[in-house]
Amino acid sequence: MVHYVVDPSRAAEVVIAQFAGVDQGIISCDRYSGYKRFARLNPGEKLAFCWAHQRRDFLDLANSYPQSAEWALQWVDRIGQLYHLNAVRLSAQTNSPERLSANLDLEQAVQQMASDCAAGVANHETFPPAAKVLQSMMVHWAGLIVFVACPWVDMDNNQAERSMxxxxxxxxxxxxxxxxxxxxxxxxxxxxxxxxxxxxxxxxxxxxxxxxxxxxxxxxxxxxxxxxxxxxxxxxxxxxxxxxxxxxxxxxx
Structure with a gap:
């Protein structure tokens, strides 16, 4: 079912009102603060953040700071690789050896990305705007990787945004x-x-x-x-x- 809401406000109360009575589940969303507040008030809810938005951060960095373009586009490629690995996993039959192998490949890629992200933030020589993008990714990391343990969750909310x-x-x-x-x-x-x-x-x-x-x-x-x-x-x-x-x-x- 598709449900549209029209409201003059973008306040968190709009999200809270729409999900009243829902205390457990997964919300595929962008990084809008209203969802974050709802999740804080409802610990049983998980937010699955959008990889397309994260990818856009690196593209914006590349466009705004040409000196960081090569570095930023490497991260864009790595995000693309996650999409590929997830697609390979989903194409394999559930519980098959191919599925288990593909899932392991995805988990390893995600773990390596998390490690490299943390290292980039910790490195004082990282270009400040680049460090800011990495810091944002770390803040939203738990939501970005919901799809790994929950294969039925999309990596992005593009479908919802297209419907808007x-x-x-x-x-x-x-x-x-x-x-x-x-x-x-x-x-x-x-x-x-x-x-x-x-x-x-x-x-x-x-x-x-x-x-x-x-x-x-x-x-x-x-x-x-x-x-x-x-x-x-x-x-x-x-x-x-x-x-x-x-x-x-x-x-x-």
């Missing part, structure tokens, strides 16, 4: 929403459409069936919502909702 692109571009193109109510409606519709897309449903097919069910129920939401929630659908219903032909998705109210 349309709302952000739209906000610029049509000047956002004219009222708080319309903004909340926009967030609801973004959540709905993104969830249907995630499940591979045909939006027109789904909307036609849902709106017809509302009409059949006296212009009110259908009583039986399970027929429209993809995680509650059986294989036949999913196939109907993924079809392009509207007649293949019979109404259900």
């Amino acid at each position: 692109r349309s709302p952000v571009v739209g906000r610029k193109n049509f000047y956002g929403s004219g009222s708080e109510g319309s903004a909340e409606l926009a967030a609801t519709m973004y959540s709905l459409f993104a969830t249907m897309k995630l499940w591979g449903l045909n939006l027109r097919t789904w909307l036609t069936a849902y709106l017809q069910a509302c009409a059949d129920n006296g212009n009110a939401p259908p009583v039986a919502m399970d027929a429209f929630l993809p995680w509650q659908m059986d294989a036949k219903r999913l196939a109907q909702m993924r079809a392009c032909h509207l007649q293949e998705a019979p109404n259900s109210s």
Whole structure:
């Protein structure tokens, strides 16, 4: 399920309110302070920080300080190697010798990177802006390596950021929403459409069936919502909702 939230504030209270009652799990996120505060208040939560953001720090360093470009790009290459090693691991069958070997290779690469990062920070000759990037990586290290022990966790939150692109571009193109109510409606519709897309449903097919069910129920939401929630659908219903032909998705109210 995809869930969009619109709020005039970026305060930590927004994150805390959205995850109220959740006391255990893993949040794939950037380094926004709101997530960090939530994790401090909820020790059962782990933050899986984004390697794409860490990579960007080294690229920014290379662009801002040409004298450090070669050094910074070596770290970029090492991050790329982590992605490669993780992809090799994930391509191997669980508990297979190949999987165990690939996991060991990844762990060794991560350990070596941690050691080199600490050495760079401890070296007083390290260029200060470069040391700052390494210090940031050390601060976020526990979150950066969550994916090692939890292979189902992505190394970055690129998918979430890509899903934000349309709302952000739209906000610029049509000047956002004219009222708080319309903004909340926009967030609801973004959540709905993104969830249907995630499940591979045909939006027109789904909307036609849902709106017809509302009409059949006296212009009110259908009583039986399970027929429209993809995680509650059986294989036949999913196939109907993924079809392009509207007649293949019979109404259900």
